[in-house]
Amino acid sequence: xxxxSFILKNKNKIIENLQKRDFKYKLLINDILLLNxxxxxxxxxxxxxxxxxxxxSKNYIFFKKKIYKDIINIKKKKKKLNKKYKYYKKKIFxxxxxxxxIIDKIYFKNKKNNNKTIIYEYGKEKLKIKYNFxxxxxxxxxxxIFNTKISSNISGTGFVIYSGLGLKLYKALLNYFLYxxxxxxxxxxILPYLIKKQSIYGTGQYPKNKNQIYNINKDKLYxxxxxxxxxxxxxxxxxxxxxxxxxxAQSYTECFRREAGSYGKNVKxxxxxHQFGKVEIIEICDNISSNLRLKKMLNHIKKLxxxxxxxxxxxxxxxxxxxxxxxxxxxxxxxxxxxxxxxEVSSLSNCTDYQSNNLNIRFIKKNKKYFCHTLNGSSxxxxxxxASIIELYQCKKKNRIVIPNILLPxxx
RNA sequence: GGAGAGAUGGCAGAGCGGUUAAUUGCGACGGUCUUGAAAACCGUUGAAGAAUAUUAAUUCUUCCGGGGGUUCGAAUCCCUCUCUCUCCGCCA
Numbered sequence: 001x002x003x004x005s006f007i008l009k010n011k012n013k014i015i016e017n018l019q020k021r022d023f024k025y026k027l028l029i030n031d032i033l034l035l036n037x038x039x040x041x042x043x044x045x046x047x048x049x050x051x052x053x054x055x056x057s058k059n060y061i062f063f064k065k066k067i068y069k070d071i072i073n074i075k076k077k078k079k080k081l082n083k084k085y086k087y088y089k090k091k092i093f094x095x096x097x098x099x100x101x102i103i104d105k106i107y108f109k110n111k112k113n114n115n116k117t118i119i120y121e122y123g124k125e126k127l128k129i130k131y132n133f134x135x136x137x138x139x140x141x142x143x144x145i146f147n148t149k150i151s152s153n154i155s156g157t158g159f160v161i162y163s164g165l166g167l168k169l170y171k172a173l174l175n176y177f178l179y180x181x182x183x184x185x186x187x188x189x190i191l192p193y194l195i196k197k198q199s200i201y202g203t204g205q206y207p208k209n210k211n212q213i214y215n216i217n218k219d220k221l222y223x224x225x226x227x228x229x230x231x232x233x234x235x236x237x238x239x240x241x242x243x244x245x246x247x248x249a250q251s252y253t254e255c256f257r258r259e260a261g262s263y264g265k266n267v268k269x270x271x272x273x274h275q276f277g278k279v280e281i282i283e284i285c286d287n288i289s290s291n292l293r294l295k296k297m298l299n300h301i302k303k304l305x306x307x308x309x310x311x312x313x314x315x316x317x318x319x320x321x322x323x324x325x326x327x328x329x330x331x332x333x334x335x336x337x338x339x340x341x342x343x344e345v346s347s348l349s350n351c352t353d354y355q356s357n358n359l360n361i362r363f364i365k366k367n368k369k370y371f372c373h374t375l376n377g378s379s380x381x382x383x384x385x386x387a388s389i390i391e392l393y394q395c396k397k398k399n400r401i402v403i404p405n406i407l408l409p410x411x412x
Numbered sequence: 413g414g415a416g417a418g419a420u421g422g423c424a425g426a427g428c429g430g431u432u433a434a435u436u437g438c439g440a441c442g443g444u445c446u447u448g449a450a451a452a453c454c455g456u457u458g459a460a461g462a463a464u465a466u467u468a469a470u471u472c473u474u475c476c477g478g479g480g481g482u483u484c485g486a487a488u489c490c491c492u493c494u495c496u497c498u499c500c501g502c503c504a
Contacts, residue, residue, distance in 0.1 A: 005460085043461065047473040054473090057430075057485035071484060086479095198494090239422055241440090364422070367441050367457060 001097050001204065003357055007032060017102050022320040025098075032095050039088045042081055049078045097201075098208065101354040104291070104328035107319040116315045119330075120302065123311035126337075131395040135338030136387040137269040139394060140166070143401060146270065158259065158274035160383065169390070169403065170277075172410040173382050174252060177279040179410070180304050181379055186250035186281050191230040193253060194221040199233045202359045204325035204351070214256050223256035227280035228376045235284055235361050240372065242365035246285035246293055250379065252277060270383035271343060277382040283375045286363055287353060290373035291328075294350045297377050298330055301346055304379060307406045310392055311335040313342070325351045334384070338391035345384045348377030 007014060007029070015029055056071055140146050144164025151159040162170050182188060200206040200213065200222060214223035224230060231251050240247070255278050270276075281300075285293045298314070305312045315331045322329040326349035333342040353371040356362070361372045389404065396402040403411050 040462075043473080044463090047462070050473055053484075057483095060430080060484055068484070075484090196494095241422090364440080369422090369458090 001354065001358055002099050002101070004032075004036070004092065004096060007096065007099065008036060013102070014099065018099075020103055020107060020319050021100055021322075023100065028095055028099065032092055035088055035092050035095075039085060039092065042085045042088070046078060046081050046085060049074055049081070053078070098324075100324040101327050101352060103319045103322070104350070106316070106328060114318050114320060116318060116321075116331075118313050119316050120314040122302075122306055122313070123309065123335075126311045126335075126392065129337075129395055131337075133337040133340075133391060133394065135269065135336070136391050139338070139390055139401070140269075145169075145390065148269070155274075158272070160270065160273055160275075165401065166386070168411060169386055169407070170382060172403070172407045173385055173389075174277065174279065175410045176407055177304070177379060177382075178250065178252060180307075181250045181279065181281055181300075184248075184300055186248045189231065189234070189249060189251045191224075191227055191251050191253055193224050193256070194219075195224055195230055195233070196220070197222060199229055202236060203229045203232050203355050204358065205229065208324050211260050212258050214258060224253060225257050226255050227251045227253040227278065228282060231280060231282050232284075232355060232361075232374055232376065233359065236359040238361050239369065240284070240361075240363040242286060242363050245363055245372070246283045246289075248281070248283050250279060250281045252279045269339075270387040271339075273383060276384075279379050279382070281377055281379045284356075284361060284372050285375070286365070287370050287373055290350050290352060290375060293373075294328065294330075294348065294375055297348055297375060301332055301348060301377060301379050305332060305334070305345075308385070308389065308404050309406075310388055311337075312345075317347075323349065325349070325354050327352045327354070332378075332380075334388040336388045336391050337395075339387075343384050343388065345380045345388070346378035348375070350375050 002014070011029055011033065015026075018026065018028070052074060053071060136145070143166075145162070145166030147161045147163065148157075148159070151161045178188060194216065197206065197220065205213070205225065209225070213225050216222065230253075231249055234249070235247065254275055256275050257273075259272055259274060281297065283293050283297060302314065312332060312334045315333060317329040317331055329347060329349045331344050332346035332348070333344050335341075336343055351374045353373055355374045356371045361374065362369045363372050364370075390401050393402045393404065394400075
Protein backbone atom coordinates (compact mmCIF):
# COMPACT_ATOMS: atom_id res chain seq x y z
CA UNK A 1 0.00 0.00 0.00
CA UNK A 2 1.02 3.60 -0.41
CA UNK A 3 2.54 5.37 2.56
CA UNK A 4 0.16 7.77 4.24
CA SER A 5 2.82 10.48 4.29
CA PHE A 6 3.16 10.09 0.53
CA ILE A 7 -0.57 10.38 0.03
CA LEU A 8 -0.75 13.55 2.10
CA LYS A 9 2.03 15.19 0.12
CA ASN A 10 0.92 14.08 -3.34
CA LYS A 11 -2.82 14.59 -3.34
CA ASN A 12 -3.09 15.76 -6.94
CA LYS A 13 -0.78 13.12 -8.28
CA ILE A 14 -2.87 10.39 -6.68
CA ILE A 15 -6.17 11.81 -7.87
CA GLU A 16 -4.78 11.92 -11.40
CA ASN A 17 -3.59 8.36 -10.91
CA LEU A 18 -7.02 7.19 -9.77
CA GLN A 19 -8.66 8.84 -12.77
CA LYS A 20 -6.28 7.13 -15.17
CA ARG A 21 -7.12 3.81 -13.60
CA ASP A 22 -10.87 4.49 -13.83
CA PHE A 23 -11.06 4.15 -10.09
CA LYS A 24 -14.64 4.50 -8.95
CA TYR A 25 -14.46 5.94 -5.47
CA LYS A 26 -13.23 9.43 -6.26
CA LEU A 27 -13.72 11.06 -2.89
CA LEU A 28 -11.33 8.62 -1.29
CA ILE A 29 -8.42 11.02 -1.08
CA ASN A 30 -10.54 13.81 0.34
CA ASP A 31 -11.88 11.43 2.94
CA ILE A 32 -8.40 10.50 3.96
CA LEU A 33 -7.28 14.12 4.17
CA LEU A 34 -10.28 15.01 6.31
CA LEU A 35 -9.73 12.09 8.63
CA ASN A 36 -6.06 12.94 8.86
CA UNK A 37 -6.84 16.49 9.96
CA UNK A 38 -9.10 15.11 12.66
CA UNK A 39 -6.42 12.74 13.79
CA UNK A 40 -3.82 15.47 13.90
CA UNK A 41 -5.92 17.52 16.31
CA UNK A 42 -6.55 14.51 18.51
CA UNK A 43 -2.88 13.61 18.51
CA UNK A 44 -1.96 17.12 19.61
CA UNK A 45 -4.35 16.91 22.56
CA UNK A 46 -2.95 13.52 23.53
CA UNK A 47 0.61 14.84 23.28
CA UNK A 48 -0.20 17.73 25.59
CA UNK A 49 -1.77 15.44 28.15
CA UNK A 50 1.19 13.07 27.98
CA UNK A 51 3.49 15.99 28.56
CA UNK A 52 1.66 16.95 31.73
CA UNK A 53 1.61 13.41 33.03
CA UNK A 54 5.29 12.94 32.27
CA UNK A 55 6.19 16.11 34.11
CA UNK A 56 4.14 15.10 37.08
CA SER A 57 5.62 11.64 37.32
CA LYS A 58 9.15 12.97 37.02
CA ASN A 59 8.54 15.32 39.91
CA TYR A 60 6.28 12.98 41.77
CA ILE A 61 7.92 13.50 45.12
CA PHE A 62 7.48 17.26 45.01
CA PHE A 63 3.91 17.38 43.80
CA LYS A 64 2.60 14.43 45.72
CA LYS A 65 -1.11 14.45 46.35
CA LYS A 66 -1.89 18.06 45.53
CA ILE A 67 -2.35 17.67 41.80
CA TYR A 68 -3.14 14.04 42.11
CA LYS A 69 -6.85 14.36 41.43
CA ASP A 70 -6.28 16.48 38.37
CA ILE A 71 -3.96 13.88 36.98
CA ILE A 72 -6.56 11.18 37.39
CA ASN A 73 -9.11 13.25 35.52
CA ILE A 74 -6.68 14.07 32.80
CA LYS A 75 -5.85 10.40 32.44
CA LYS A 76 -9.47 9.57 31.84
CA LYS A 77 -9.55 12.19 29.14
CA LYS A 78 -6.46 10.69 27.57
CA LYS A 79 -8.05 7.26 27.44
CA LYS A 80 -11.07 8.61 25.62
CA LEU A 81 -8.92 10.46 23.15
CA ASN A 82 -6.79 7.41 22.56
CA LYS A 83 -9.85 5.39 21.65
CA LYS A 84 -10.91 8.06 19.20
CA TYR A 85 -7.42 8.20 17.77
CA LYS A 86 -7.30 4.46 17.13
CA TYR A 87 -10.78 4.48 15.65
CA TYR A 88 -9.82 7.09 13.09
CA LYS A 89 -6.53 5.40 12.36
CA LYS A 90 -8.35 2.21 11.49
CA LYS A 91 -10.70 4.17 9.27
CA ILE A 92 -7.78 5.73 7.45
CA PHE A 93 -6.09 2.35 7.05
CA UNK A 94 -9.18 0.84 5.50
CA UNK A 95 -9.27 3.60 2.92
CA UNK A 96 -5.53 3.69 2.44
CA UNK A 97 -5.27 0.03 1.62
CA UNK A 98 -7.60 0.22 -1.36
CA UNK A 99 -5.65 2.98 -3.08
CA UNK A 100 -3.77 1.34 -5.95
CA UNK A 101 -0.13 1.87 -6.80
CA ILE A 102 1.04 4.89 -8.78
CA ILE A 103 1.15 4.00 -12.45
CA ASP A 104 4.30 4.25 -14.49
CA LYS A 105 5.30 7.37 -16.45
CA ILE A 106 4.87 5.43 -19.66
CA TYR A 107 1.11 5.70 -19.30
CA PHE A 108 1.32 9.45 -19.37
CA LYS A 109 3.33 9.51 -22.58
CA ASN A 110 0.75 7.81 -24.76
CA LYS A 111 -2.60 9.47 -24.94
CA LYS A 112 -4.40 6.36 -26.04
CA ASN A 113 -3.99 4.08 -23.15
CA ASN A 114 -7.28 2.34 -22.87
CA ASN A 115 -6.20 -0.19 -25.45
CA LYS A 116 -3.70 -2.97 -25.36
CA THR A 117 -0.47 -2.02 -27.06
CA ILE A 118 1.38 -4.81 -28.81
CA ILE A 119 5.05 -4.11 -28.31
CA TYR A 120 6.52 -7.30 -29.71
CA GLU A 121 5.47 -10.20 -31.86
CA TYR A 122 7.25 -13.40 -32.79
CA GLY A 123 6.44 -16.25 -35.17
CA LYS A 124 3.72 -14.57 -37.16
CA GLU A 125 4.74 -16.52 -40.27
CA LYS A 126 3.24 -19.61 -38.65
CA LEU A 127 -0.17 -18.23 -39.55
CA LYS A 128 0.60 -19.23 -43.13
CA ILE A 129 0.71 -22.91 -42.25
CA LYS A 130 -2.12 -24.65 -44.03
CA TYR A 131 -3.38 -27.29 -41.70
CA ASN A 132 -6.67 -28.20 -40.18
CA PHE A 133 -5.71 -27.45 -36.58
CA UNK A 134 -7.86 -29.01 -33.93
CA UNK A 135 -7.94 -27.67 -30.40
CA UNK A 136 -6.23 -29.30 -27.42
CA UNK A 137 -9.50 -30.60 -26.06
CA UNK A 138 -10.10 -32.62 -29.21
CA UNK A 139 -6.45 -33.64 -29.31
CA UNK A 140 -6.76 -34.95 -25.83
CA UNK A 141 -9.47 -37.32 -27.02
CA UNK A 142 -7.09 -38.72 -29.63
CA UNK A 143 -4.00 -38.97 -27.45
CA UNK A 144 -3.53 -39.58 -23.77
CA ILE A 145 -2.83 -36.04 -22.59
CA PHE A 146 -5.25 -34.90 -19.92
CA ASN A 147 -8.67 -35.67 -18.62
CA THR A 148 -11.26 -33.38 -17.11
CA LYS A 149 -14.11 -35.87 -16.91
CA ILE A 150 -12.54 -38.04 -14.27
CA SER A 151 -11.26 -35.06 -12.32
CA SER A 152 -14.73 -33.55 -12.28
CA ASN A 153 -15.94 -36.71 -10.56
CA ILE A 154 -13.32 -36.20 -7.96
CA SER A 155 -13.24 -32.42 -7.56
CA GLY A 156 -15.86 -30.85 -9.80
CA THR A 157 -15.25 -28.69 -12.84
CA GLY A 158 -12.07 -26.72 -13.24
CA PHE A 159 -9.69 -29.49 -12.34
CA VAL A 160 -7.58 -31.71 -14.52
CA ILE A 161 -5.69 -34.98 -14.50
CA TYR A 162 -2.60 -35.42 -16.66
CA SER A 163 -1.34 -38.77 -17.81
CA GLY A 164 0.60 -40.43 -20.62
CA LEU A 165 2.01 -38.04 -23.21
CA GLY A 166 0.48 -35.06 -21.43
CA LEU A 167 2.19 -35.91 -18.20
CA LYS A 168 5.53 -36.33 -19.92
CA LEU A 169 5.20 -33.02 -21.69
CA TYR A 170 4.05 -31.34 -18.51
CA LYS A 171 7.11 -32.48 -16.63
CA ALA A 172 9.37 -31.56 -19.52
CA LEU A 173 7.96 -28.03 -19.58
CA LEU A 174 8.20 -27.69 -15.83
CA ASN A 175 11.79 -28.88 -15.66
CA TYR A 176 12.81 -26.82 -18.63
CA PHE A 177 11.33 -23.64 -17.16
CA LEU A 178 13.04 -24.23 -13.82
CA TYR A 179 16.31 -24.98 -15.58
CA UNK A 180 16.07 -21.91 -17.80
CA UNK A 181 15.27 -19.59 -14.89
CA UNK A 182 17.94 -21.11 -12.72
CA UNK A 183 20.52 -20.59 -15.45
CA UNK A 184 19.64 -16.91 -15.29
CA UNK A 185 20.16 -16.68 -11.56
CA UNK A 186 16.73 -17.33 -10.13
CA UNK A 187 17.11 -19.32 -6.95
CA UNK A 188 14.49 -22.02 -6.57
CA UNK A 189 12.22 -22.52 -3.59
CA ILE A 190 9.56 -25.05 -2.69
CA LEU A 191 6.85 -23.12 -0.92
CA PRO A 192 3.83 -23.69 1.29
CA TYR A 193 0.50 -23.70 -0.50
CA LEU A 194 -1.47 -22.69 2.56
CA ILE A 195 -0.84 -19.21 3.87
CA LYS A 196 -2.08 -16.74 6.44
CA LYS A 197 -4.29 -13.79 5.66
CA GLN A 198 -1.54 -11.47 6.75
CA SER A 199 0.69 -12.70 3.93
CA ILE A 200 -1.99 -11.87 1.40
CA TYR A 201 -2.29 -8.38 2.84
CA GLY A 202 1.47 -8.09 2.57
CA THR A 203 1.60 -8.55 -1.17
CA GLY A 204 -1.55 -6.52 -1.70
CA GLN A 205 -4.02 -9.08 -3.08
CA TYR A 206 -6.24 -8.61 -0.09
CA PRO A 207 -8.90 -7.22 0.26
CA LYS A 208 -9.50 -6.57 -3.45
CA ASN A 209 -9.20 -10.14 -4.72
CA LYS A 210 -10.62 -11.90 -1.71
CA ASN A 211 -13.39 -13.49 -3.75
CA GLN A 212 -10.84 -15.24 -5.93
CA ILE A 213 -8.99 -16.89 -3.09
CA TYR A 214 -9.94 -20.20 -1.46
CA ASN A 215 -10.37 -19.87 2.25
CA ILE A 216 -9.99 -22.72 4.70
CA ASN A 217 -12.11 -21.32 7.47
CA LYS A 218 -11.46 -23.93 10.08
CA ASP A 219 -7.77 -23.24 10.25
CA LYS A 220 -7.84 -19.62 9.09
CA LEU A 221 -5.62 -20.41 6.14
CA TYR A 222 -5.84 -19.56 2.47
CA UNK A 223 -4.78 -21.46 -0.65
CA UNK A 224 -2.25 -19.54 -2.70
CA UNK A 225 -3.61 -18.04 -5.93
CA UNK A 226 -0.02 -17.50 -7.08
CA UNK A 227 3.47 -18.35 -5.85
CA UNK A 228 4.18 -14.63 -5.78
CA UNK A 229 2.60 -14.34 -2.34
CA UNK A 230 4.76 -16.82 -0.39
CA UNK A 231 7.79 -16.05 -2.54
CA UNK A 232 7.78 -12.31 -1.83
CA UNK A 233 6.79 -12.94 1.79
CA UNK A 234 10.04 -14.84 2.32
CA UNK A 235 11.72 -11.46 2.47
CA UNK A 236 9.38 -9.67 4.88
CA UNK A 237 11.19 -7.46 7.41
CA UNK A 238 14.48 -8.01 5.59
CA UNK A 239 17.11 -5.34 5.39
CA UNK A 240 19.41 -5.97 2.45
CA UNK A 241 22.81 -4.56 1.78
CA UNK A 242 22.70 -2.50 -1.37
CA UNK A 243 25.42 -4.68 -2.87
CA UNK A 244 23.39 -7.86 -2.37
CA UNK A 245 20.62 -6.64 -4.67
CA UNK A 246 18.92 -7.67 -6.85
CA UNK A 247 17.47 -10.80 -5.27
CA UNK A 248 16.19 -13.25 -7.85
CA ALA A 249 13.96 -16.18 -6.91
CA GLN A 250 11.63 -18.66 -8.54
CA SER A 251 9.21 -21.34 -7.54
CA TYR A 252 6.88 -23.84 -9.10
CA THR A 253 3.60 -24.12 -7.27
CA GLU A 254 0.07 -25.13 -7.92
CA CYS A 255 -2.14 -22.05 -7.97
CA PHE A 256 -5.70 -22.09 -6.70
CA ARG A 257 -8.30 -19.66 -7.92
CA ARG A 258 -12.04 -19.68 -7.42
CA GLU A 259 -12.60 -17.94 -10.77
CA ALA A 260 -15.93 -16.71 -9.50
CA GLY A 261 -17.90 -15.17 -12.31
CA SER A 262 -16.16 -16.80 -15.26
CA TYR A 263 -18.10 -19.15 -17.47
CA GLY A 264 -18.66 -20.35 -21.03
CA LYS A 265 -16.03 -21.02 -23.64
CA ASN A 266 -13.11 -19.72 -21.61
CA VAL A 267 -13.59 -22.39 -19.01
CA LYS A 268 -13.12 -25.29 -21.41
CA UNK A 269 -9.98 -27.38 -21.49
CA UNK A 270 -6.81 -26.15 -19.90
CA UNK A 271 -7.63 -22.49 -20.22
CA UNK A 272 -9.17 -21.61 -16.93
CA UNK A 273 -8.71 -23.99 -14.04
CA HIS A 274 -9.29 -23.80 -10.33
CA GLN A 275 -5.93 -25.43 -9.88
CA PHE A 276 -3.02 -25.01 -12.23
CA GLY A 277 0.76 -25.21 -12.13
CA LYS A 278 2.93 -22.20 -12.71
CA VAL A 279 6.55 -21.24 -12.34
CA GLU A 280 6.83 -17.75 -10.90
CA ILE A 281 9.89 -15.53 -10.90
CA ILE A 282 10.39 -12.51 -8.67
CA GLU A 283 13.06 -9.88 -8.18
CA ILE A 284 13.74 -7.53 -5.34
CA CYS A 285 15.90 -4.55 -6.22
CA ASP A 286 16.73 -1.01 -5.17
CA ASN A 287 14.36 1.89 -5.68
CA ILE A 288 16.00 3.22 -8.83
CA SER A 289 16.70 0.33 -11.13
CA SER A 290 13.36 -1.48 -11.01
CA ASN A 291 12.30 -0.52 -14.51
CA LEU A 292 15.64 -1.69 -15.82
CA ARG A 293 15.13 -4.99 -13.99
CA LEU A 294 11.65 -5.17 -15.48
CA LYS A 295 13.14 -4.92 -18.96
CA LYS A 296 15.61 -7.67 -18.15
CA MET A 297 12.82 -9.89 -16.90
CA LEU A 298 10.85 -9.09 -20.01
CA ASN A 299 13.75 -10.19 -22.16
CA HIS A 300 14.21 -13.30 -20.07
CA ILE A 301 10.63 -14.44 -20.60
CA LYS A 302 10.79 -13.41 -24.25
CA LYS A 303 13.84 -15.62 -24.75
CA LEU A 304 12.10 -18.52 -23.05
CA UNK A 305 9.07 -18.25 -25.30
CA UNK A 306 11.25 -17.84 -28.37
CA UNK A 307 13.07 -21.03 -27.52
CA UNK A 308 9.74 -22.88 -27.61
CA UNK A 309 9.23 -21.54 -31.12
CA UNK A 310 5.60 -20.56 -30.72
CA UNK A 311 3.65 -17.63 -32.11
CA UNK A 312 3.50 -15.14 -29.26
CA UNK A 313 3.21 -11.44 -28.52
CA UNK A 314 3.98 -9.07 -25.70
CA UNK A 315 1.40 -6.56 -24.67
CA UNK A 316 1.64 -3.45 -22.58
CA UNK A 317 -1.52 -3.63 -20.52
CA UNK A 318 -3.56 -0.42 -20.35
CA UNK A 319 -3.35 1.29 -16.98
CA UNK A 320 -7.01 0.76 -16.20
CA UNK A 321 -6.44 -2.96 -16.55
CA UNK A 322 -3.41 -3.55 -14.35
CA UNK A 323 -3.62 -4.86 -10.81
CA UNK A 324 -3.71 -2.62 -7.76
CA UNK A 325 -0.19 -3.49 -6.76
CA UNK A 326 1.37 -2.91 -10.15
CA UNK A 327 2.73 0.29 -11.66
CA UNK A 328 3.25 -1.27 -15.06
CA UNK A 329 2.31 -4.68 -16.46
CA UNK A 330 3.23 -6.61 -19.56
CA UNK A 331 1.26 -9.65 -20.65
CA UNK A 332 2.67 -12.47 -22.75
CA UNK A 333 0.19 -14.24 -24.96
CA UNK A 334 0.59 -17.34 -27.09
CA UNK A 335 -1.59 -17.94 -30.10
CA UNK A 336 -3.55 -21.17 -29.91
CA UNK A 337 -3.91 -22.49 -33.43
CA UNK A 338 -6.69 -24.88 -32.53
CA UNK A 339 -8.81 -22.52 -30.45
CA UNK A 340 -7.85 -19.72 -32.82
CA UNK A 341 -7.34 -17.24 -30.04
CA UNK A 342 -4.69 -15.69 -27.83
CA UNK A 343 -4.17 -16.94 -24.32
CA GLU A 344 -2.17 -15.26 -21.60
CA VAL A 345 0.74 -17.32 -20.30
CA SER A 346 2.59 -14.72 -18.28
CA SER A 347 2.00 -11.41 -16.61
CA LEU A 348 4.99 -9.34 -15.63
CA SER A 349 4.68 -6.42 -13.21
CA ASN A 350 6.75 -3.84 -11.43
CA CYS A 351 5.16 -3.26 -8.04
CA THR A 352 7.70 -0.55 -7.10
CA ASP A 353 7.56 -0.04 -3.32
CA TYR A 354 3.88 -0.86 -2.98
CA GLN A 355 4.50 -4.31 -1.51
CA SER A 356 7.71 -3.53 0.32
CA ASN A 357 5.93 -0.80 2.29
CA ASN A 358 3.63 -3.44 3.71
CA LEU A 359 6.22 -6.11 4.15
CA ASN A 360 8.99 -3.82 5.36
CA ILE A 361 11.51 -4.98 2.77
CA ARG A 362 14.34 -2.46 2.76
CA PHE A 363 17.92 -2.01 1.72
CA ILE A 364 20.70 -0.02 3.29
CA LYS A 365 23.09 2.18 1.32
CA LYS A 366 25.63 4.44 3.02
CA ASN A 367 23.81 4.11 6.35
CA LYS A 368 20.51 5.21 4.85
CA LYS A 369 17.55 2.90 4.56
CA TYR A 370 15.21 2.77 1.60
CA PHE A 371 12.30 0.60 0.58
CA CYS A 372 13.06 -1.99 -2.07
CA HIS A 373 11.11 -2.41 -5.26
CA THR A 374 9.52 -5.76 -6.04
CA LEU A 375 8.79 -7.33 -9.41
CA ASN A 376 7.03 -10.53 -10.36
CA GLY A 377 6.20 -12.50 -13.46
CA SER A 378 5.16 -15.94 -14.58
CA SER A 379 7.75 -18.04 -16.28
CA UNK A 380 5.43 -19.67 -17.23
CA UNK A 381 1.91 -20.99 -16.69
CA UNK A 382 2.18 -24.65 -17.61
CA UNK A 383 -1.28 -25.88 -18.71
CA UNK A 384 -1.74 -23.01 -21.11
CA UNK A 385 1.71 -23.40 -22.63
CA UNK A 386 1.11 -27.12 -22.92
CA ALA A 387 -2.20 -26.55 -24.68
CA SER A 388 -0.77 -24.06 -27.15
CA ILE A 389 2.23 -26.26 -27.91
CA ILE A 390 0.26 -29.36 -28.73
CA GLU A 391 -2.11 -27.33 -30.85
CA LEU A 392 0.74 -25.91 -32.90
CA TYR A 393 3.03 -28.92 -33.01
CA GLN A 394 0.35 -31.33 -34.21
CA CYS A 395 1.00 -30.18 -37.77
CA LYS A 396 4.56 -31.40 -38.09
CA LYS A 397 3.80 -35.07 -38.61
CA LYS A 398 0.56 -36.81 -39.38
CA ASN A 399 -1.24 -38.40 -36.44
CA ARG A 400 1.50 -37.33 -34.09
CA ILE A 401 2.35 -34.48 -31.83
CA VAL A 402 5.97 -33.41 -32.09
CA ILE A 403 7.86 -32.13 -29.07
CA PRO A 404 9.79 -28.84 -29.46
CA ASN A 405 13.51 -29.57 -29.84
CA ILE A 406 14.46 -27.56 -26.82
CA LEU A 407 12.33 -29.82 -24.61
CA LEU A 408 13.81 -33.09 -25.80
CA PRO A 409 16.51 -33.33 -23.12
CA UNK A 410 13.81 -32.85 -20.50
CA UNK A 411 11.33 -35.16 -22.13
CA UNK A 412 13.15 -38.43 -21.80
C1' G B 413 -2.90 -32.56 21.33
C1' G B 414 -0.07 -31.89 26.56
C1' A B 415 4.04 -29.21 29.47
C1' G B 416 7.62 -25.36 29.65
C1' A B 417 10.88 -21.15 27.77
C1' G B 418 11.17 -16.91 24.85
C1' A B 419 10.25 -12.33 21.16
C1' U B 420 14.63 -5.67 22.75
C1' G B 421 18.03 -1.36 17.47
C1' G B 422 21.46 -3.72 10.92
C1' C B 423 22.98 -8.38 13.86
C1' A B 424 24.36 -10.53 18.67
C1' G B 425 22.91 -9.56 23.53
C1' A B 426 22.09 -6.77 28.70
C1' G B 427 18.19 -4.38 31.28
C1' C B 428 13.00 -7.13 34.41
C1' G B 429 8.86 -0.49 38.07
C1' G B 430 11.68 5.94 38.13
C1' U B 431 17.16 10.87 33.46
C1' U B 432 16.64 3.99 29.66
C1' A B 433 15.70 5.57 23.14
C1' A B 434 17.73 1.88 25.95
C1' U B 435 24.82 -0.82 28.85
C1' U B 436 28.05 -3.57 25.74
C1' G B 437 30.11 -6.32 21.48
C1' C B 438 30.11 -6.83 16.16
C1' G B 439 28.89 -4.62 11.64
C1' A B 440 28.24 -0.08 8.70
C1' C B 441 29.70 5.09 7.74
C1' G B 442 33.28 9.34 8.49
C1' G B 443 38.23 10.77 10.18
C1' U B 444 43.61 10.36 11.95
C1' C B 445 47.96 7.49 10.48
C1' U B 446 49.84 5.22 5.60
C1' U B 447 52.38 5.44 -1.32
C1' G B 448 47.82 2.30 -0.76
C1' A B 449 45.53 -1.33 2.38
C1' A B 450 45.21 -3.79 7.09
C1' A B 451 45.81 -2.95 12.25
C1' A B 452 45.30 0.75 15.97
C1' C B 453 42.92 5.13 17.70
C1' C B 454 38.84 9.00 17.55
C1' G B 455 33.87 10.16 16.06
C1' U B 456 28.86 9.00 13.89
C1' U B 457 24.94 5.22 13.58
C1' G B 458 16.66 3.58 14.97
C1' A B 459 11.78 5.23 13.31
C1' A B 460 7.09 8.06 13.09
C1' G B 461 4.18 12.43 14.14
C1' A B 462 3.85 17.64 15.63
C1' A B 463 5.49 22.77 16.93
C1' U B 464 9.17 26.65 16.45
C1' A B 465 11.99 27.90 12.58
C1' U B 466 14.30 27.71 8.22
C1' U B 467 18.36 24.57 5.25
C1' A B 468 21.30 24.53 10.09
C1' A B 469 18.80 23.14 13.91
C1' U B 470 15.84 23.31 18.65
C1' U B 471 11.72 21.41 21.44
C1' C B 472 7.57 18.09 22.50
C1' U B 473 5.00 13.27 21.91
C1' U B 474 4.90 8.09 20.62
C1' C B 475 7.33 3.44 19.56
C1' C B 476 11.43 -2.60 23.08
C1' G B 477 6.42 -8.85 18.49
C1' G B 478 0.53 -7.04 17.90
C1' G B 479 -3.74 -5.51 21.00
C1' G B 480 -5.64 -4.34 25.94
C1' G B 481 -5.01 -3.47 31.39
C1' U B 482 -2.60 -2.03 36.37
C1' U B 483 0.40 2.52 37.97
C1' C B 484 1.78 9.36 39.31
C1' G B 485 5.40 6.51 36.15
C1' A B 486 6.08 0.33 32.25
C1' A B 487 10.95 -2.61 27.76
C1' U B 488 10.27 -4.20 32.98
C1' C B 489 3.93 -6.32 36.38
C1' C B 490 -1.06 -8.63 34.56
C1' C B 491 -4.42 -10.43 30.42
C1' U B 492 -4.81 -11.79 25.33
C1' C B 493 -3.28 -12.76 20.24
C1' U B 494 0.66 -13.98 16.76
C1' C B 495 5.24 -16.21 16.09
C1' U B 496 9.86 -18.99 17.64
C1' C B 497 12.35 -22.72 20.56
C1' U B 498 12.69 -27.23 24.04
C1' C B 499 10.46 -31.76 26.03
C1' C B 500 6.34 -35.50 25.68
C1' G B 501 2.44 -37.70 22.52
C1' C B 502 0.73 -38.71 17.37
C1' C B 503 2.28 -39.25 12.31
C1' A B 504 4.37 -39.47 6.23
